[in-house]
Amino acid sequence: MTKGDESALHVRCFGQAVVQMRELRNITREQLAKKAKIKLAVLTSIEEGTIDGGDFGLKEICTLSAGMGITPYRLMLAYESKLKDVEKGNDGKA
Secondary structure (H helix, E strand, C coil), X not given: CCHHHHHHHHHHHHHHHHHHHHHHCCCCHHHXXXXXXXXXXXXXXXXXXXXXXXHCCHHHXXXXXXXXXXXXXXXXXXHHHHHHHHHCCCCCCC
């Protein structure tokens, strides 16, 4: 796996974690974007795993978490779970 492929994998798994946490809380993308004070297009790109990893960081992780009423730690646990699913050969979408 190249460095670019690895980065894309991490971005995709993080996006899946955001979707999972958002859906568990019955929050729409629009609601989360408003609560987190980020553009809907940015949230959509994060969730779809199409955003460049350099375009978001700790600030966005914290604001997304706050918008969902969870800690950044909880969001990162969900991300780690998605990443482990992929490493086990599961696509992480189950």
